[in-house]
Amino acid sequence: MFVDMHHHLIHGVDDGPRNFEDTQRMLKYASEQGVRHIVATSHATPGQEAFDAEKYLSHLDMAQKWSDEQGLNLAIHSGCEVLYTDAAPRLLSEGYLPTLAQTWITLVEFFPLDPFERICQAARLLGNEGFTVVMAHVERYKALQSMRNVEILRDEYGVKMQMNCNTVISKKGFLQDRWTKKMIESGCIDYVASDAHNTSSRPCSMQKCYEVLWEKFGEETANALCCKNQLDLLQL
Ligand SMILES: [Fe+2]
Incomplete structure (x- = not known):
């Protein structure tokens, strides 16, 4: 069984599914892959656009009810993927944004060219508010192509690293693939997740990734990155 901690399944709130039928397709697809826990991480852009928590939670409720009716054996947890902005620490600490499965853990993304100092500052400020940061799709940031920088974030700021399934599955070029291999082999990756937006161009590919x-x-790494580490982190 898999835990997918980064998945845009809630309809009508971000660039994921447009309607509930699309959500239903995504839920069915994930369940068929062997996913048993999904964290519904819709995009949030603090200070730029208000996160419609009421709509998000009511659509999450619809998704869970439909999943139960269909016997999909899925637990859908609340969460969001926070784009780091200056307003993010305050809005998270004031409870305007859902954290991962109602923990003190938050999935955070940056702009691909954000400097390393800004990422460290974000981890520090969020840490001061009591949050642990999970770095969304760590492969996307220029500053984190340096393994040393990744180690600093892990060791000094306690940041956890999430890689997208697609990065593991697809060839991305010699240098990028070598970086991916090194990151996984050295234990710098904590979780893989689908970052699914639909069932066609960006589907849930946990099974293939596993x-x-x-x-x-090897089996131990596959189990850790697809399931065990997530269960430990989120206490599911
Ligand atoms: Fe995402």
Whole structure:
């Protein structure tokens, strides 16, 4: 069974599914892959656009009810993917944004070219408010192509690293693939997640990712990155 901690399944709130039928397709798809826990991480852009928590929670409720009726065996948890802005620490600490499965853990993304100092500052400020940061799709940031920088974030700020399934599955070029391999082998990646937005161009590919991880890095790593580490982190 898999835990997908980064998944845009809630309809009508971000660039994920447009309607509830699309959400239903995504839920069915995830369940067929063996996913048993999903954190519904819709985009939030603090200080730029208000997060419609009421709509988000009512659509999450609809998704959970439909999933139960269909016997999909899925637990859908609340959360969001926070784009780091200067307003993010305050809005998170004041409770305007859902954290991952109602913990003190938050999934945070940055702009790809944000400097390393800004990422460290974000981890520090969020840490001061009591939050642990999970870095969304760590492969996306220029500053984190340096393994040393990744280690600093992990060791000094306690940041956890999430990689997208697609990065594990698809070839991205020699240098990028070498970086991915090094990151996984050295234990710098804590979780993989689908970052699914639909069932076509950006589907939930946890099953395929698990198979590739098993083949390249062994069963223990595959289990840790697809399930065990998430269960430990979120206490599911
Ligand atoms: Fe995302």
